Amino acid sequence: MAYEIPVTQARAELAELINRVVYGGERVVVTRHGKPLVALVSAADLQRLESDEVAAEAEEQIVRTVSSIGSITSAPGERRRFGIAAEHRGHDDRDD
Template identity: 40%
Template sequence: MTTRELRDRLSEVLGRAMYGGERIGVTRNGKLAAVVVSVGDLQALEDFEMRQDVEAYRKAKASDDGERISAAELRHDLAT
């Protein structure tokens, strides 16, 4: 659906996403620009991302050797 179509049919599109669970792609200049999704889909995505973040944190914490460097050392290492 183009942005022009979205403007003309916004109420219908919102209903399709809210009640029908549809995911509606919106294009601009022929390229996908956005997707209209239900709140439930958004919450599921955010929950998924949070689970991934927690898992990554746990892995990083488990492999942490406790060694630290200063910000100055980090800058030096990045510059070389």
């Protein structure tokens, strides 16, 4: 859990907050009127967050690519070529 501090207090204690983040491994959330405004995280945390973001974007692109491939229709004659023997026939197509 992150340490929360009001923006007015954070201004006065910025150097100390930076030390807590860098050397103490803490995350600091600066608030205004009790609502989160910004967060102080270490450079290592930021790098990890950014690499996670890049990985998520790449994964999303892969899903979009695979999804679009799945929507391609079969080429003519493919059913016979791959041994699919049955086809649906309507009532009018019966061989009686």
